[in-house]
Amino acid sequence: MSAPTAQPASTGQDEPVIHILWINAGLSCDGDSVALTAATQPTIEEIALGALPGLPKIAVHWPLIDFECGPDKGADTFIEWFFKADRGELEPFVLVIEGSIANEAIKPEGYWTGFGNNPETGQPITVSEWLDRLAPKALAVLAAGTCATYGGIHAMQGNPTGAMGVPDYLGWSWKSKAGIPIVCVPGCPTHPDNLSETILYLLYQAAGSAPMIPLDEALRPKWLFGATVHEGCDRGGYYEEGQFASEYGSPECLVKLGCWGPVVKCNVPKRGWINGVGGCPNVGGICIGCTMPGFPDKFMPFMDAPPGSLVSATASSAYGGIIRRLRRITERKLDQEPKWRRKGRELATGYAK
Ligand code: SF4
Ligand code: SF4
Ligand code: SF4
Incomplete structure (x- = not known):
């Protein structure tokens, strides 16, 4: 204009x-x-x-x-x-x-x-x-x-x-x-x-x-x-607990499908694409490193798991599996109300005059 x-x-x-x-x-x-x-x-x-x-x-x-x-x-x-x-x-x-x-x-x-x-x-x-x-x-x-x-x-x-x-x-x-x-x-x-x-x-x-x-x-x-895709990704929790998608349509981490997010500098997952909505891995798309100086050659072939991801994903699967099981125990405990929330003539909260 x-x-x-x-x-x-x-x-x-x-x-x-x-x-x-x-x-x-x-x-x-x-x-x-x-x-x-x-x-x-x-x-x-x-x-x-x-x-x-x-x-x-x-x-x-x-x-x-x-x-x-x-x-x-x-x-x-x-x-x-x-x-x-x-x-x-x-x-x-x-x-x-x-x-x-x-x-x-x-x-x-x-x-x-x-x-x-x-x-x-x-x-x-x-x-x-x-x-x-x-x-x-x-x-x-x-x-x-x-x-x-x-x-x-x-x-x-x-x-x-x-x-x-x-x-x-x-x-x-x-x-x-x-x-x-x-x-x-x-x-x-x-x-x-x-x-x-x-x-x-x-x-x-x-x-x-x-x-x-x-x-x-x-x-x-x-x-x-200043931050990586991985650091802002909605699926980061799945990565940490060693849960990886083997096919599209899963809510789990996409690294085994070819996501380069852990090493790519881009704020799109944090910011969303338009008006805060979207952001490649958040909505099911692998990160192919399109903001990086090495793009596209250094990220090809697209949709192959990044070479370094085998080691990190295997490690994450091992410790992530243990952490996930421990968290589920805690989660079950936290998923119940404290015992004093009930009817009756006695105050059972532990309140002391
Ligand atoms: Fe990281 Fe990609 Fe998995 Fe998101 S989908 S947690 S960016 S590896
Ligand atoms: Fe960002 Fe491009 Fe990766 Fe999408 S593909 S998360 S826009 S670097
Ligand atoms: Fe922009 Fe080049 Fe990508 Fe087209 S191909 S959207 S001009 S960076």
Whole structure:
């Protein structure tokens, strides 16, 4: 929703506007844009319309819902916002990249990706060229989804495009002119609220009301990716007591069906997918590690038990079985009322005057 079509009402003549320039033309399925439409905490509408306290005025240039179109150059076209940023006329802006970055250097006779045309040549501008042009001018660069963060599915072994993530392209130690490292929100697709919350954080940081965004070694927001799937999974109790599903449809732990949750950093089971509901293993789906830099190659073949799980699951079966039996004894005891809750003329609670 580019300005002027969907901007919030201005509250002052010189009120600064923070632009969000979204390029979804990396090697991608647009799944992260689609996921973002389901965000609830906050919603994308709340961000775009400035409906949250302290939020600066925002203008979002996002292909998924933007209805501006037309020739590649002109005052009212969608792509013109990107040319303006390139000319240094859009300040400040956050650059969002969705999809992996193809290695265009191996395709001199053509291109793998294109986002708008170069008015001088009439040829498509590749995503890597946009990164070269816009990253040095951006307040922050946000990689949305595992393709943009680490390469993802398009960067699998044997792929012909040489695809990679934004940090692979710009460099893992790259920082924006404001000193902000590349911000990675992985997931295939990214969790809606993880993405909307990170955008919100960056906007608050841009407005001077939040400190430097805390990132881990894989450039993920620490507060979102600090725990494993296993640590937030509804089925964790079954794992601990050594109860493992051998087929889908069981409420027990899915590790023997191929769940990688114990070693994957992702908050989806804790957060739920939409509005707190869902979350892969919570609702019967194995975790395939889609937020991880090694995804998908290091987690394949999917649905095979992870190699290390044999030892841990066997150990858990042994001690978990003993613990479960002891707990059942305690459980039976706790499942009965104390003996003094009865009728009669005597007070049997043990109360002493
Ligand atoms: Fe699509 Fe997944 Fe890549 Fe996002 S990370 S663009 S959802 S394939
Ligand atoms: Fe851990 Fe996966 Fe089992 Fe959940 S289903 S308890 S994440 S191994
Ligand atoms: Fe991806 Fe696993 Fe998180 Fe599901 S639980 S979103 S498969 S990392």
